[in-house]
Amino acid sequence: xxxxxxxxxYADLAQQGHAARLGMWVxxxxxxxxxxxxxxxxxxxxxxxPDVIRAGARRTSLGLxxxxxxxxxxxxxFVAMGVAALRRGVRRxxxxxxxxxxxxxxxxxxxxxxxxxxxxxxxxxPGSHFAAADPTGGGLGLFFALYYVATGLHALHVLAxxxxxxxxxxxxxxxxxxxxxxxxxxxxxxYWHLVDAIWLFLWxxxxxxx
Amino acid sequence: xxxxxxxxxxxxxxDHKRIGLLYLxxxxxxxxxxxxxATLIRVELLTPQGDLVSxxxxxKLFTMHAxxxxxxxxxxxxxxxxxxxxLPIMIGARDLAFPKINLLSWYLLVIGGLFSLFAxxxxxxxxxxxxxxxxxxxxxxxxxxxxxxGIFIAGFSSILTGLNxxxxxxxxxxxxxxxxxxxxxxxxxxxxxxxxILGTPVLAVTIVLVFVERVFHLGIFDPARxxxxxxxxxxxxxxxxxxxxxxxxxxxxxxxxxxAAFARKNLLxxxxxxxxxxxxxxxxxLTWGHHMFTAGMSGFDVAIFGLLSMLVAIFSxxxxxxxxxxxxxxxxxxxxxxxxxxxxxxxxxxxxxTGVALASTSLDLHWHDTYFVVGHFHLIMVSGTLTALLAAWxxxxxxxxxxxxxxxxxxxxxxxxxxxxxxxxxxxxxLGNAGMPRRYATYPARFEALHVASTLGSWxxxxxxxxxxxxxxxxxxxxxxxxxxWGSLGFEWRTTSPPPAHNWDxxxxxxxxxxxxxxxxxx
Amino acid sequence: MTRExxxxxxxxxxxxxxxxxxxxxxxxxxxxxxxxxxxxxxIALAKATLVALFFMHLAEAPRVFGPLLAVPLxxxxxxxxxxxxxxxxxGATPGRADASQEPLRAARLDGSRAPPPPLRQ
Numbered sequence: 001x002x003x004x005x006x007x008x009x010y011a012d013l014a015q016q017g018h019a020a021r022l023g024m025w026v027x028x029x030x031x032x033x034x035x036x037x038x039x040x041x042x043x044x045x046x047x048x049x050p051d052v053i054r055a056g057a058r059r060t061s062l063g064l065x066x067x068x069x070x071x072x073x074x075x076x077x078f079v080a081m082g083v084a085a086l087r088r089g090v091r092r093x094x095x096x097x098x099x100x101x102x103x104x105x106x107x108x109x110x111x112x113x114x115x116x117x118x119x120x121x122x123x124x125x126p127g128s129h130f131a132a133a134d135p136t137g138g139g140l141g142l143f144f145a146l147y148y149v150a151t152g153l154h155a156l157h158v159l160a161x162x163x164x165x166x167x168x169x170x171x172x173x174x175x176x177x178x179x180x181x182x183x184x185x186x187x188x189x190x191y192w193h194l195v196d197a198i199w200l201f202l203w204x205x206x207x208x209x210x
Numbered sequence: 211x212x213x214x215x216x217x218x219x220x221x222x223x224x225d226h227k228r229i230g231l232l233y234l235x236x237x238x239x240x241x242x243x244x245x246x247x248a249t250l251i252r253v254e255l256l257t258p259q260g261d262l263v264s265x266x267x268x269x270k271l272f273t274m275h276a277x278x279x280x281x282x283x284x285x286x287x288x289x290x291x292x293x294x295x296x297l298p299i300m301i302g303a304r305d306l307a308f309p310k311i312n313l314l315s316w317y318l319l320v321i322g323g324l325f326s327l328f329a330x331x332x333x334x335x336x337x338x339x340x341x342x343x344x345x346x347x348x349x350x351x352x353x354x355x356x357x358x359x360g361i362f363i364a365g366f367s368s369i370l371t372g373l374n375x376x377x378x379x380x381x382x383x384x385x386x387x388x389x390x391x392x393x394x395x396x397x398x399x400x401x402x403x404x405x406x407i408l409g410t411p412v413l414a415v416t417i418v419l420v421f422v423e424r425v426f427h428l429g430i431f432d433p434a435r436x437x438x439x440x441x442x443x444x445x446x447x448x449x450x451x452x453x454x455x456x457x458x459x460x461x462x463x464x465x466x467x468x469x470a471a472f473a474r475k476n477l478l479x480x481x482x483x484x485x486x487x488x489x490x491x492x493x494x495x496l497t498w499g500h501h502m503f504t505a506g507m508s509g510f511d512v513a514i515f516g517l518l519s520m521l522v523a524i525f526s527x528x529x530x531x532x533x534x535x536x537x538x539x540x541x542x543x544x545x546x547x548x549x550x551x552x553x554x555x556x557x558x559x560x561x562x563x564t565g566v567a568l569a570s571t572s573l574d575l576h577w578h579d580t581y582f583v584v585g586h587f588h589l590i591m592v593s594g595t596l597t598a599l600l601a602a603w604x605x606x607x608x609x610x611x612x613x614x615x616x617x618x619x620x621x622x623x624x625x626x627x628x629x630x631x632x633x634x635x636x637x638x639x640x641l642g643n644a645g646m647p648r649r650y651a652t653y654p655a656r657f658e659a660l661h662v663a664s665t666l667g668s669w670x671x672x673x674x675x676x677x678x679x680x681x682x683x684x685x686x687x688x689x690x691x692x693x694x695x696w697g698s699l700g701f702e703w704r705t706t707s708p709p710p711a712h713n714w715d716x717x718x719x720x721x722x723x724x725x726x727x728x729x730x731x732x733x
Numbered sequence: 734m735t736r737e738x739x740x741x742x743x744x745x746x747x748x749x750x751x752x753x754x755x756x757x758x759x760x761x762x763x764x765x766x767x768x769x770x771x772x773x774x775x776i777a778l779a780k781a782t783l784v785a786l787f788f789m790h791l792a793e794a795p796r797v798f799g800p801l802l803a804v805p806l807x808x809x810x811x812x813x814x815x816x817x818x819x820x821x822x823x824g825a826t827p828g829r830a831d832a833s834q835e836p837l838r839a840a841r842l843d844g845s846r847a848p849p850p851p852l853r854q
Contacts, residue, residue: 018795021794021798022797022798022801025798025801025802026801028802029801029802029804029805030805032805032806032809033805033808033809033812036805036808036809036812036813037812039809039812039813040812040813040816040817041816043813043816043817043820044816044817044819044820045820046770046817047817047820047821048820066754066758069754070751070754073747073750073751073754073780074747076750076784076788077743077744077746077747077750077788079788080743080746080747080787080788081740081743084739084740084743087739186790189788189789190789193784193785193788193789194789196784197780197781197784197785200777200780200781200784201774201777201781203757203777204757204761204773204774204776204777208757208758208761208773209761209769209770209773210761
């Protein structure tokens with residue numbers, strides 16, 4: 001066993017791994033509530049002005065949004081395969097799966113950037129000058145305000161996830177983590193799945209329900 | 211604990227006990243800062259005219275009083291100081307599960323505190339600690355963003371502390387330490403941590419929304435742009451109401467420990483207190499709407515939130531009955547910690563029962579935004595949490611430092627603090643019922659007598675607190691040596707005072723719940 | 734290697750996720766009216782459950798992890814539900830004028846959207 005893996009105050013790696021996993025699930029619980037505030041806000045405005053919110057959703061790109069959903073779901077699968085590979089002790093395969101997932105994340109971010117760019121080109125920038133040109137009298141501006149905040153916050157999580165996956169891939173490549181201690185890779189995987197799961201809700205709310 | 215010396219050994223420490231003491235220094239600073247603002251407010255209110263400060267400055271004073279007290283004193287107070295110090299010891303662990311994260315969360319609190327301090331020095335903030343929109347996002351010309359950023363950062367400190375406690379309780383308990391053998395102080399910190407983990411992220415997003423709205427004018431909460439400010443209040447109170455339980459649950463944990471220790475009886479029902487602790491944490495999340503009864507929320511929601519709010523009172527009442535029932539027939543030692551616990555029982559009950567009254571929507575229409583509300587929540591926060599904190603410091607001072615406080619002086623300070631608290635806040639209840647609205651620097655002359663009473667009370671309280679500060683600081687460094695003055699059966703007393711570097715020279719052997727006094731003298 | 738049970742399970746989950754994603758897309762084109770939101774969110778929840786159970790290994794995790802996910806989800810439902818209920822039932826409050834209860838509509842009706850004074854900070 002490699003030294004330096006076991007940290008104070010743990011008795012053994014099993015206890016340390018259990019604590020780390022539990023900690024990650026606590027973070028996940030926290031993240032769920034983080035996004036719940038935006039869902040509550042969305043629900044409130046959808047109750048007040050369903051037609052305006054629908055009108056807003058018609059202005060987002062269904063094609064791009066759906067593509068991004070498929071990409072994130074696929075990347076989630078890659079990460080799950082990576083963790084499974086590491087558990088079996090096949091480090092090389094694990095590195096490949098993790099890098100594939102990170103690459104998917106980069107593609108996702110690229111599509112997101114393209115989408116933002118298109119919105120801006122169509123004058124859908126949120127803020128003071130939006131309201132002036134808004135035929136729905138503020139409603140569409142509100143939709144896009146929520147859209148930018150929610151997808152922007154999610155994109156930041158994707159960015160963090162890509163960095164984490166890259167670091168994990170490097171660590172596995174160098175033999176820092178292997179079948180004897182998979183907890184760090186599992187934790188990174190859990191985080192990536194969470195980011196995927198949140199998008200599964202953002203996608204219908206901001207793209208599909210038009 | 212005193213294995214190494216020097217500034218560096220403190221600033222880079224991973225020992226939960228030392229980190230607890232770092233928190234202690236930090237929150238004491240903010241407590242006296244917040245107290246200074248409070249004193250200025252009370253002095254201004256001595257006369258009906260606004261002769262000390264302008265209305266604008268007054269708005270800044272009550273905002274900064276609340277920001278300093280709530281986010282940088284009250285929320286980290288008992289959990290981050292005493293929880294940090296005692297939670298691992300009480301469950302027989304060598305440290306918290308994530309010592310580095312523990313240190314990080316102290317630094318986050320300090321950084322957040324510096325941002326908010328900067329805002330206070332640079333010109334202050336006048337929105338009220340609630341940052342209600344659209345005032346905070348479209349109109350206020352004060353340091354909203356810097357203050358909010360400070361709170362945002364401190365929020366992550368709070369989340370990480372909660373994470374650490376939850377994982378520690380789940381994974382680091384000593385052999386034999388089952389859930390229902392854990393000291394009740396641990397239960398209360400566990401429940402508090404759940405709220406910190408689940409509530410604080412909502413505050414973080416709310417602050418982000420205030421930030422983007424203020425900078426980019428998105429209009430999410432601005433009626434002039436189609437937004438709905440009531441939705442802001444939903445978001446804000448979804449955190450900030452449970453935050454009240456972040457502040458008061460640990461205090462309840464302290465009282466549970468003290469009542470058992472000084473009545474020399476196990477609690478009437480350990481299980482009832484433990485379960486009601488978790489109950490408060492969960493039900494506390496269902497009551498946020500009672501802050502919005504007059505804000506334009508629908509009648510349907512008003513009815514629901516009114517009912518749900520009363521549930522909390524049931525759980526709190528269970529605790530109060532258990533404490534009182536435990537004292538009944540106990541051999542009570544009226545030491546200073548117990549005196550503070552008795553003050554808590556009396557004043558907290560008044561605060562709690564006025565809360566039930568406020569949850570009745572018809573009564574709330576009369577009392578909303580009056581001094582009745584101010585009196586109510588100060589009775590919970592100050593007479594509840596601060597009193598429990600003082601009780602805890604006196605109780606655990608020998609444990610933490612191996613030293614004793616001067617008993618006579620401490621009794622005098624206790625009398626001053628209790629009298630001061632009662633005068634200050636009971637007068638405010640009367641003021642509010644008479645119709646005095648909160649957050650005004652000037653008022654009609656007929657309220658003057660009660661305001662003077664409240665201000666005089668605050669001076670008595672301040673005198674008691676300064677006296678306490680003086681003798682506690684002296685006792686920490688020069689007090690007479692004391693290791694175990696109470697004969698308490700709490701698990702934390704089974705190690706040496708102060709505890710050694712990893713808490714236990716010999717692992718804690720758990721053979722039952724704490725405070726089982728029936729074992730030492732059978733009936 | 735795909736014959737190993739773990740792999741088969743992961744692959745099965747992946748395929749189910751792809752199918753459900755396509756189903757959401759397909760269903761969104763149907764005129765389901767107000768059921769549309771419910772259907773879309775139900776499928777999203779089903780997908781997230783699959784991810785949690787199999788990709789995140791919740792199905793085989795110690796029992797403590799279940800409540801750790803269930804409690805926050807219940808809180809989200811309560812949070813979103815009571816907030817939405819407030820907005821949805823505002824017009825129903827007896828004795829209160831409709832317009833004053835609905836800031837969104839009120840702002841649009843009165844048409845005056847004077848920008849707030851500029852901030853100094």
